[in-house]
Amino acid sequence: MRVGVLTGGGDCPGLNAVIRAVVRKGVKIHGLDFVGYRDGWRGPLEGETMELGVPEVRGILPRGGTILGSSRTNPFTIDGGVEQIKDNLKRDDVDALVAIGGEDTLGVATKLADLGVNVVGVPKTIDNDLSGTDFTFGFDTAVNIAMEAIDRLHTTAESHHRVLVVEVMGRHAGWIALHSGIAGGANIVLIPERPFDIEKVCELVESRFKSRFSPILVVAEGAVPREGGEMTLSSGETDAFGHVRLGGIGDRIAYEIESRTGQEARAVVLGHVQRGGTPTAFDRWLATRFGLQAIDAVAEGDFGTMMALRGTQIIRVPLIEGTGELKLVTPAEYAEAEVFFG
Ligand code: F6P
Numbered sequence: 001m002r003v004g005v006l007t008g009g010g011d012c013p014g015l016n017a018v019i020r021a022v023v024r025k026g027v028k029i030h031g032l033d034f035v036g037y038r039d040g041w042r043g044p045l046e047g048e049t050m051e052l053g054v055p056e057v058r059g060i061l062p063r064g065g066t067i068l069g070s071s072r073t074n075p076f077t078i079d080g081g082v083e084q085i086k087d088n089l090k091r092d093d094v095d096a097l098v099a100i101g102g103e104d105t106l107g108v109a110t111k112l113a114d115l116g117v118n119v120v121g122v123p124k125t126i127d128n129d130l131s132g133t134d135f136t137f138g139f140d141t142a143v144n145i146a147m148e149a150i151d152r153l154h155t156t157a158e159s160h161h162r163v164l165v166v167e168v169m170g171r172h173a174g175w176i177a178l179h180s181g182i183a184g185g186a187n188i189v190l191i192p193e194r195p196f197d198i199e200k201v202c203e204l205v206e207s208r209f210k211s212r213f214s215p216i217l218v219v220a221e222g223a224v225p226r227e228g229g230e231m232t233l234s235s236g237e238t239d240a241f242g243h244v245r246l247g248g249i250g251d252r253i254a255y256e257i258e259s260r261t262g263q264e265a266r267a268v269v270l271g272h273v274q275r276g277g278t279p280t281a282f283d284r285w286l287a288t289r290f291g292l293q294a295i296d297a298v299a300e301g302d303f304g305t306m307m308a309l310r311g312t313q314i315i316r317v318p319l320i321e322g323t324g325e326l327k328l329v330t331p332a333e334y335a336e337a338e339v340f341f342g
Pocket of ligand 1 (some may be wrong): 009102125126127169171275
């Protein structure tokens with residue numbers, strides 16, 4: 001059997017660990033052949049492939065990014081896209097696909113599986129917002145990078161008696177903000193799931209200054225104010241899945257805090273630093289185990305499934321369980337961080 005592998009959406013640490021595990025076990029245990037598709041769904045759509053065998057996956061375990069490249073191409077927005085993919089898979093003699101991606105990439109995989117394409121999904125995203133799995137790989141690395149930044153910002157904020165606002169990724173879900181905020185001892189965490197009141201934020205800032213410490217706010221890029229969202233900035237650009245490009249909420253909050261409280265406030269945007277570089281041990285472990293299980297699913301013909309972490313077990317769930325609905329921070333989980341606000 002010949003298997004195609006692709007990585008789509010925003011890159012994230014651990015993608016190469018999945019590819020390596022899929023190929024190494026696929027060749028050694030199941031006797032499979034592989035082909036790499038370049039840049040997510042663009043690869044099978046345009047028939048752009050690369051060699052993918054054991055030599056190609058040597059040495060890639062600790063490397064960030066993806067050797068296959070990535071894109072946010074959506075074949076369902078392209079006329080005849082699905083037929084083109086089916087034709088190219090036939091031309092390349094590919095019997096099955098392993099699609100490694102988040103909400104959008106696996107959303108496409110879900111629809112293609114319904115249309116008869118043999119596909120198995122592996123959940124990735126630094127945002128950790130896919131349902132059906134306790135964690136996605138990439139998240140732990142992003143949280144550790146954000147935590148280290150918060151640790152460093154505490155000392156400089158205290159030296160200058162200023163407010164520091166750290167903007168982290170998280171379009172719809174505040175998992176990175178919540179986990180890094182708890183781990184880094186943030187005084188306020190603002191997430192998309194809980195619209196914030198800027199007056200309340202300013203009160204918490206003032207209360208923190210009553211100690212000898214300075215406030216550190218962690219803000220998810222998708223956070224919105226309670227009154228209507230007028231503080232959210234976006235460039236107006238959208239991608240093939242209709243997502244607007246976010247950015248700017250951290251600066252805007254710093255500006256509001258400074259003008260309302262008179263306390264000096266600065267913003268730091270962590271941006272793509274959270275997605276780059278080498279994965280943590282946890283992400284390498286999780287990504288590797290997802291890859292091992294995914295290629296078993298292919299060998300057994302268990303298509304239309306997604307790998308999922310439940311406790312310490314890797315199980316298979318229907319793709320739709322991962323992509324049907326986003327996994328968001330619950331009020332109870334947010335309340336745990338709130339204990340430390342102010
Ligand atoms: O989906 C992962 C993610 O990193 C989000 O947190 C973020 O909103 C988005 O990708 C940014 O995408 P891009 O790198 O394409 O601007």
